[in-house]
Amino acid sequence: MTGLLYKTWEELESTFEHSFGKTTDFVKVPVMFNERKCWILYYSSLVGSANLSSKLMLPFSQHAGKAESLEQFRAAALASINYMYLTDWIQIARQLNKNSVCILVEGEYEALSIEIGGYTERSISEPEIQQSIYGPKIAFTESIETNISIMRRVLRTKSLQIESYDLSSDKVTGAVLVYLDDVIAPELLQEARQRIQRMEGKKVATLNHLLEGLRDDKKANFFPTLMINERQDSCVAQLLEGRAVVFMEGSPQGIILPAVFQDFFKSPEDAYVPAAMMLFMRLLRYCAFFITLLLPGIYIGVINFNYEIIPINLAIVIAGLRSNLPFPSVIELLLVEAAFEIMREGSVRMPKVVGNALTVVGALVIGEAVVQAGVVSIVVVIIVALTGLSSYAFTYYNFAFSIRLLRFVFIGIASILGIFGVFLGCVILFAYLVNQRSFGYPYFQMNSKRSLL
Template sequence: MPKRPIHPKKQINRTKESYHESVENLPPHEHTGVPIEPDVKVNLERIWLELGKSDDLVIREIRFERSELVAAAVIYIDGLSDSAIVNSYIFDVLKYSLHGNGEQDGDAVNKTVLAEELLHGIGSIHTVPDMASLYRNMLSGEAIILLQGSCEAYRADIRQWKGREVTESTNQTSVRGPRESFTETLRINTSLVRRKIKDPRLWLETISVGRVTKTDVTLMYLNGIAKPSVVDEVRNRLRAIDIDGVLDGGNIEELIEDERFSLFPTIYNTELPDSVAGQLLEGKVAIMVDGTPNVLVVPSQLVAFFQSTEDYYQRWIYASLLRMLRFISVFISLLLPSMYIAITTFHRDMLPTSLLISLSAQREGVPFPAFVEALLMEITFEILREAGLRMPRAIGQAVSVVGTLVIGQAAVEAGIVSAAMVIVVSVTAISTFTLPAYSMSIPIRILRFLLMGMAASFGLFGIIMGLFVLLLHLCALRSFGEPFMAPFGPFAGSDNRDSILRLPRWFSFNRPSTAQPSNRTRIRKRS
């Protein structure tokens, strides 16, 4: 029940001076527990000063008839709120309730009560208990309504700002399947998933993260399918974040992941709504951050980074072959330069005689050993790739492709590197692009250099030892308490129906046990 307003003519218990004395010692931007005063003018003055008299702060006042006393005020941020709704709807309600036939001061209390009752009858308007909530909601694009004599304010959800339209993803492209991708607007992102999962069990929880930015972070999961302990763990980690600002989902990912010093990402991120919807159906939890088009999904496994959404939109035979090709490409990208270094440096007897003679002839004029040769080419290609990403799109792609060809050809003609090394580095770089998840290609590129150093030092033995340590590290990783290497370690036979191979839909009756969903039944068997 709303609190009974105080008569405007009665003495207000706390005057403007006493109010400022009570809040003058507060730390900047800390208003938790600061009450909303019944005098509208006191609240308006504080808001005006706290926001530094900003030009985009809009304050509209309504006064009692034949009186200088402010009866109500509407406050909003220009550019974040829809001013047309304020002018055509909210003001009409306030004027109707505050400008009735009665013009005597004694009717002011009844008018304020009527205004509160009308506001409570509007579904999109809710109460604001204190100044901290007032600032948070106002700076999120909502309009704040203050009534004379009321110790509560009201917020109207009229958020409207310019945002990017739903377009095709530029980072995760697919040949077959939906083309839409997430945007920077949180509510649009949640609606894209709602369109695909029309079930009341799809629950959303919004948490404000960041002492200064107050960024909205939405937790999304299917109740009854997602594991409750995982949902609780995600919620607790988000609420435990104490930072001044969150500007992207990467800030959240870095603060809640299990292994903070591992090269491998243990949290999956995607721009595709259908990918999020598919993983929610498997019992996972999605984390959406306002202001970023990337959605985080937990818990995650290594195999998820090799899967593409279009694998599930085409025949299972094609999808299985393409998925196997991705695994082979990753091994090529990781091991090809180091294998070349190890064989040409320590194990030349493994090569056929004709190939050995050809490689030796190519390396006659090269002044560097194979390791230095590979290192120079790999670093050069990484520089060109990074330059292609940062340069304007009109010339970025041309520079990365043409620059690689020109520099490679010039290096061979100058005798700095051999032609075989250019081929090895080119095939290695192209293999990296087969991964659907860009976040997984980065650790592969870093580990490539480490394995090259092991190969130059110990040959094939160094490569084997490096792979052994890498496998142990992957098996030790956890994603929100769940094994990162599942379903391979620990081994789950039923989950391997959708790991390296994607078996037919009618063969996968249960959801993967990697996320330990509460309800594992996916397809009911025919009787």
């Protein structure tokens, strides 16, 4: 659109309708500014009426009749309020969507935008996904300004840098790149800037859209190469290791870049416990990784192909439990896995008050019923339960979800090739991880901190 310099006052009414449509929360108030026509523009859904009255309308009634220019009025009545002068309608639309108020005066070449605020934001709360026993109970919110404030409360240093970017084509959706300029590697910072700039002007509605744009390539990845984090202490620790964090307006999580394989085995409380305890807990997570990924496939391989590798007494017990079952072992295992995944998904959608209780009761009732009915064996129920519990050992949901999906791949390979298929799948997966990179850094490196500093 053309700038305000080329708009006559009579054309403003049609300009409003063309720029903002007929949305009912767009408010345009006609007033007089020292015998000149004036419009006050804002969204009622973003600007609180109390703030509008006290910060603008009252000073306007006292000073607008005496001011010779918009700048003179601002200096006299709005000196303590953040402001910006705008020269085109794209800038006006952008500021209005940031809970600002714009003032247009007949004969003035620029519009005055002032920050009023007043809409309700979600308060800072505890993390809901990445919970921990120790450490601060502070999670990010949907506001970029609040998230930056949360970071600055801990990192009180001039080296903490914030770079702002406009992602959407209408320059309404914003993102910020946060880093420590005396710690981050220059090549990592340059690569991060280039990838974010690559997203400018595109339709970026959710954090996942931004995540896809920041990835190294457009190929499907078995494991996430970027980390989504909702905790203040975790993001601060990553910045101190020489990484960067990206926040997007409207998302209560940050994207940590780069992220390597071993990062997903860390937990927020690792920094608050003795080294021996931290090492033990991390080893447990690695064990949980192999149990979640391989245990069902190993069971299928042993039962169908390589039963001779287990003790004879155990083989007799398993054979007795599997006698008279109606389904092959693969179908039996997949049915129980599917039932467990459905219960897991249902527990997420249920109200919190009844979700946990119904999940536990449902698992007990269904598990007992299918075993008593002779549909599945108790061994399969135990394996699926152990596998499902192991998947909860990881604090990063995307990583745990990737393991759960790959588990079905190993089940399929084991049903065809047995234990050899499980071993072959492990070799292929290892080769894949070794060849993966995250922002140029090897994905399977064992010491990410040393490589990033």
